[in-house]
Amino acid sequence: MKKIILALAVASVTAVSALSALAEESNPAIVHRQGIYKTMAGHMTAMKSILFLGFEAPADLAFHAQGILDGFGHMGNAYPPGSDKGETKAKPEIWTQPDKVKQRAMDAVGAAKALVAATAGTDKGATIAAFKSMGEKCKACHDDFRKE
Numbered sequence: 001m002k003k004i005i006l007a008l009a010v011a012s013v014t015a016v017s018a019l020s021a022l023a024e025e026s027n028p029a030i031v032h033r034q035g036i037y038k039t040m041a042g043h044m045t046a047m048k049s050i051l052f053l054g055f056e057a058p059a060d061l062a063f064h065a066q067g068i069l070d071g072f073g074h075m076g077n078a079y080p081p082g083s084d085k086g087e088t089k090a091k092p093e094i095w096t097q098p099d100k101v102k103q104r105a106m107d108a109v110g111a112a113k114a115l116v117a118a119t120a121g122t123d124k125g126a127t128i129a130a131f132k133s134m135g136e137k138c139k140a141c142h143d144d145f146r147k148e
C-alpha cells in the first residue's frame, strides 16, 4: 500500500512539473522586459563577432549600437508593482531601491550613447573601449539587481 501511495505521489509531482514546464510566463511586464534585454544582448553578441572575431561587417556596428540605445528607450515601465510575481530574476531590491536602479539605468544609457558616438567614426580602438564600458554598465546593474 505504501508503495502505491509513493508511486501516486511521484506521478503527481511529475505531472505538476511537466505542466509548469509547459506553462509560459504571462505577466506582461516580465515578458516585455526580458524580451527587450534579449534584443540588447543580441546586439552585443553581434558586435562582439565583428570587433573580436573578425566577422566582416564593420558598417553594422552603428546599427547594433543604436539598437542597444533604442532598447533602453523602449523599456517602458519595466518594473511595475506586481511584476515580482512570476519567472523573474529581478531581485526584490529593484522595488525597494528605485533611486539606485535609476542611477544604474542612466549609467547604462550614457554608455550606450557613447557607443553610438564611437561607432559613428572609424576608430576601432575607440569602439572597442566603448563596447567594454557598455558591458561593464550592464554587469554593474546585474550584480546589484539580477539573481544569478
Ligand code: HEC
Residues within 6 Å of the ligand: 030, 033, 034, 035, 037, 038, 040, 041, 044, 068, 087, 088, 089, 090, 091, 094, 101, 104, 105, 108, 134, 137, 138, 139, 141, 142, 145, 146
Ligand atoms: C537597470 C538595471 C539593468 C541594466 C542597466 C541592464 N540590465 Fe539586464 N537585466 C536586469 C534585470 C533586473 C534582469 C532580470 C529581469 C527579469 O528576469 O525579470 C535582467 C535580465 C537580463 C537578461 C536576461 C533576459 C531573460 O530572457 O531572462 C539579459 C540577456 C540582459 N539582462 C542583458 C542586458 C544587457 C546586454 C544590458 C546592457 C546593454 C543590460 N542587460 C542592462 C537589469 C539590468
